Amino acid sequence: GHGVKExxxxxxSCYRVFKDYSEDLQVKTVYEHFAETSLPPSSNIPATITIHDPCSTRxxxxxxAAIRQLAESKLLTIDEMKYVGTKTLCCGEGGTVGCVNPDYSANWGIRRKETAGGNRIITYCAGCANILGFVNPTSHIIDLFFxxxxxxxxxxxxxxxxxxxxxxxxLKSYFKKRIDAAVSRERTFTGENRSKTGAFKRVGILFALVALIIAVRMSIAP
Structure with a gap:
């Protein structure tokens, strides 16, 4: 109702959700925006890296293309892994499989480390950066920008x-200062009208989920 189109x-993952379920909205990544405009000013450091593409945007x-264009604009040399783009491998975190089968999840990270060839992995998913960081030097590409x-x-x-x-x-503040948006809306909900009963229910559900995860992991522990 605010005339937002993009x-x-x-x-x-947010990109995938908006693209699949928001028929009236155009969704675009900040990486495509940066590739079409310019990056925030920062130093260039020549180095060789490899890039991991997340499953959700395979x-x-x-x-x-935008990610690789931005990396090269920082004078980085890209040594591509065997499985990238449409053939990318899961980092091991997808589907929260690590909660049910940690060894299976870890094996995906090990496979990614092997294909990285000793290079630092650059990715554009916070989850991938976190999980791959346990097995191989890994950075989120936004850190490279700033x-x-x-x-x-x-x-x-x-x-x-x-x-x-x-x-x-x-990040939102950065773009608000640089993009002349037709409409800018902030969440104004303060929780004053939320019932205490509803809050207790949500906390109870959260504790139940945590307990379930712990129970499952203990049941499969050697």
Whole structure:
């Protein structure tokens, strides 16, 4: 109802959800936007890296191209892995399989490490960056945009909740200052009208889910 026609996202999974379920909206990644305009000013550090494409955008070749264009604009040499783009491998986190079968999940990360050939992995999914970071030097490409020296030296940490939500606010603020949007809307819900009973129910469900995950993992532990 606000006349919004296009949405910019940084998360590949968010891209997939909006593309599949929002018929009246055009969705585009911030990486495509940067490729069409320009990156924030930062230093260029020549280095050799490899790129991991997330599962959720395996068929989005325009995103693959934008990511590689941006990496090359920072004077990075891309040593492509065997399985990329439409043939990319799962990082091991997909479907939260790690909660049910940690060994199976870990094997995917090991396979990715083997195909990386000793190079630092650059990806554009926070989940992939987190899980692959356990087995191989890995950076999120946005870290390369703002502080490439720290990213390539492994001095930037992969954000985890609740910091991920703070990072979203920073990114949103960045674009709001640079894109003349027709409509800008903030969430104004304060929770004043939420019943205490509803809140207790949600907390109870959360604890139940956590307990279920712990029980499943304990049942499959050797």
């Amino acid at each position: 949405i910019l996202v940084a998360c590949p 068929d989005e070749q325009q995103i693959h 502080d490439p020296q720290a990213a390539l030296a492994g001095k930037t940490k992969i954000a985890k909740a609740p910091w991920t939500y703070l990072n979203r606010l920073f």
